[in-house]
Amino acid sequence: MSENESKKYHEMLERVNGIVSEISSENLGLDDMVLRVEEGYELLRVMRQRLDATKMKIEKLRLDNEAG
Numbered sequence: 001m002s003e004n005e006s007k008k009y010h011e012m013l014e015r016v017n018g019i020v021s022e023i024s025s026e027n028l029g030l031d032d033m034v035l036r037v038e039e040g041y042e043l044l045r046v047m048r049q050r051l052d053a054t055k056m057k058i059e060k061l062r063l064d065n066e067a068g
Helices: 003-024 030-067
Strands: none
Touching: 003 030
């Protein structure tokens, strides 16, 4: 992950944490809660994809290092 991608990842993580706080509050209506949950799941999906891609890059680097 580049520095910019890492920053975006961190921002997404902060947003997920914010969503959890919002959902935990008693002031959020049901419709808004559903929207936050959907947003949170989408963020988590994107974050998982980035982590998986980074893991694959690291594994490739490790294998290249062992071979070279």
